[in-house]
Amino acid sequence: xxxxxxxxxxxxxxxxxxxxxxxxxxxxxxxxxxxxxxxxxxxxxxxxxxxxxxxxxxxxxxxxxxxxxxxxxxxxxxxxxxxxxxxxxxxxxxxxxxxxxxxxxxxxxxxxxxxxxxxxxxxxxxxxxxxxxxxxxxxxxxxxxxxxxxxxxxxxxxxxxxxxxxxxxxxxxx
Amino acid sequence: xxxxxxxxxxxxxxxxxxxxxxxxxxxxxxxxxxxxxxxxxxxxxxxxxxxxxxxxxxxxxxxxxxxxxxxxxxxxxxxxxxxxxxxxxxxxxxxxxxxxxxxxxxxxxxxxxxxxxxxxxxxxxxxxxxxxxxxxxxxxxxxxxxxxxxxxxxxxxxxxxxxxxxxxxxxxxxxxxxxxxxxxxxxxxxxxxxxxxxxxxxxxxxxxxxxxxxxxxxxxxxxxxxxxxxxxxxxxxxxxxxxxxxxxxxxxxxxxxxxxxxxxxxxxxxxxxxxxxxxxxxxxxxxxxxxxxxxxxxxxxxxxxxxxxxxxxxxxxxxxxxxxxxxxxxxxxxxxxxxxxxxxxxxxxxxxxxxxxxxxxxxxxxxxxxxxxxxxxxxxxxxxxxxxxx
Numbered sequence: 001x002x003x004x005x006x007x008x009x010x011x012x013x014x015x016x017x018x019x020x021x022x023x024x025x026x027x028x029x030x031x032x033x034x035x036x037x038x039x040x041x042x043x044x045x046x047x048x049x050x051x052x053x054x055x056x057x058x059x060x061x062x063x064x065x066x067x068x069x070x071x072x073x074x075x076x077x078x079x080x081x082x083x084x085x086x087x088x089x090x091x092x093x094x095x096x097x098x099x100x101x102x103x104x105x106x107x108x109x110x111x112x113x114x115x116x117x118x119x120x121x122x123x124x125x126x127x128x129x130x131x132x133x134x135x136x137x138x139x140x141x142x143x144x145x146x147x148x149x150x151x152x153x154x155x156x157x158x159x160x161x162x163x164x165x166x167x168x169x170x171x172x173x174x
Numbered sequence: 175x176x177x178x179x180x181x182x183x184x185x186x187x188x189x190x191x192x193x194x195x196x197x198x199x200x201x202x203x204x205x206x207x208x209x210x211x212x213x214x215x216x217x218x219x220x221x222x223x224x225x226x227x228x229x230x231x232x233x234x235x236x237x238x239x240x241x242x243x244x245x246x247x248x249x250x251x252x253x254x255x256x257x258x259x260x261x262x263x264x265x266x267x268x269x270x271x272x273x274x275x276x277x278x279x280x281x282x283x284x285x286x287x288x289x290x291x292x293x294x295x296x297x298x299x300x301x302x303x304x305x306x307x308x309x310x311x312x313x314x315x316x317x318x319x320x321x322x323x324x325x326x327x328x329x330x331x332x333x334x335x336x337x338x339x340x341x342x343x344x345x346x347x348x349x350x351x352x353x354x355x356x357x358x359x360x361x362x363x364x365x366x367x368x369x370x371x372x373x374x375x376x377x378x379x380x381x382x383x384x385x386x387x388x389x390x391x392x393x394x395x396x397x398x399x400x401x402x403x404x405x406x407x408x409x410x411x412x413x414x415x416x417x418x419x420x421x422x423x424x425x426x427x428x429x430x431x432x433x434x435x436x437x438x439x440x441x442x443x444x445x446x447x448x449x450x451x452x453x454x455x456x457x458x459x460x461x462x463x464x465x466x467x468x469x470x471x472x473x474x475x476x477x478x479x480x481x482x483x484x485x486x487x488x489x490x491x492x493x494x495x496x497x498x499x500x501x502x503x504x505x506x507x508x509x510x511x512x513x514x515x516x517x518x519x520x521x522x523x524x525x526x527x528x529x530x531x532x533x534x535x536x537x538x539x540x541x542x543x544x545x546x547x548x549x550x551x552x553x554x555x556x557x558x559x560x561x562x563x564x
Binding site for chain 1: 194229266281
């Protein structure tokens with residue numbers, strides 16, 4: 001079982017930050033490996049993650065949901081990647097906004113699929129989650145994932161995916 | 175469009191590159207009318223600030239006319255004339271809300287790289303390596319300006335480009351250098367480096383109430399500018415045995431109350447210390463040559479302040495920490511929080527308290543940028559500041 005724990009502070013009120021995260025369908029907007037999340041009834045949701053190594057899917061159910069405080073979920077039987085997570089929202093001291101703490105665990109299966117999953121979730125899951133949270137903070141505080149010419153897709157490009165700091169020829173979606 | 179591109183160490187070329195486009199809905203596209211080469215661009219040119227990539231568009235001092243705005247831009251409209259601060263800041267994060275704009279928590283997409291290099295990331299900046307985000311710079315015909323409602327300062331009166339262009343960086347940087355000194359009546363401030371930032375630090379120190387300002391440099395023409403245009407007393411560090419002893423003597427044994435390092439990581443000196451730093455830097459044992467900084471610390475009076483606005487990139491060696499600690503010195507530093515100073519300094523320009531045009535020695539078209547870098551680096555033709563017309 002792989003386990004990753006990261007937190008970030010967001011300069012927005014706690015309930016607003018919780019509400020944004022509570023709508024799982026928004027998560028692909030800042031979690032780079034997620035392609036889509038579809039929310040069904042009864043706290044169920046369907047997750048599709050994608051990466052250079054391939055596509056994995058799973059169904060999940062919410063196991064805990066306390067408004068403004070905590071959201072937890074776990075994948076259901078038959079998932080490509082058994083996984084679960086908890087997000088906690090607390091007030092930071094004084095005027096420091098909201099602390100968002102994400103606790104993820106997943107169980108990459110053995111074999112070819114396992115290797116693919118590991119790559120889908122990144123070479124360094126801890127760094128990837130940190131960059132996901134950075135994009136989340138940008139969306140909450142500025143309304144968008146911040147892009148540059150060097151890092152067109154925003155935070156998390158790393159050194160290897162940099163392009164020159166020069167405008168691109170092709171039209172970029174925005 | 176035409177843009178000044180970094181093509182390798184000591185090589186810049188004005189090349190045809192794609193026009194910038196809106197990447198975020200809070201962006202504006204600016205048609206640049208005036209831009210300048212900064213002393214800190216020379217650190218990129220010389221390969222001391224990394225990582226750079228071949229083709230990076232340089233330039234972080236620019237102004238012009240808004241030609242396009244993203245859907246979420248509210249305050250700027252097409253046709254507005256603006257000066258753009260070199261640091262990119264979102265305006266909403268904890269640091270921006272605390273007026274620390276160069277520490278914006280959201281504007282640097284390469285924050286992860288910066289964290290590895292510096293411990294924590296700094297804000298994004300235009301044309302200043304991939305450590306500050308990989309944003310294309312403004313020594314070009316057009317630039318994409320993120321957070322257009324937050325940074326760009328509208329110029330709505332009759333001031334010329336040359337009067338307001340330096341609000342983008344060097345005037346606020348010099349001013350912040352003086353402000354960090356906490357100048358009290360009667361104070362003597364010493365300023366290392368009579369490049370444009372050093373000259374603005376001198377003028378600002380007087381504006382903030384300094385009794386005397388002493389300027390240190392190795393080029394007579396720059397000392398002359400400090401004397402004639404900025405009223406400083408001057409010391410040529412190549413003609414005295416010891417800068418700190420000279421300064422201590424000039425201040426009746428006390429030392430300057432505050433010392434500003436407007437030189438940074440490529441300082442020059444003479445004698446064994448300079449050879450030591452050059453050698454360590456050349457073989458990678460030290461990234462920065464802190465010669466001016468060491469002198470500033472040594473010369474400063476007990477309990478005084480060292481204000482560091484010269485650029486440093488990494489590690490310095492033989493840092494006199496014992497002097498700092500035992501003599502109760504304070505070190506203050508930072509990339510300029512440009513947004514904090516633009517409006518008040520525009521006011522000082524308007525009412526005639528400061529004339530930023532005094533630093534300009536060369537004007538040339540953008541197409542001559544490579545020549546501009548060369549003469550600025552080599553101090554040809556008494557070069558102090560190059561303004562490029564796009």
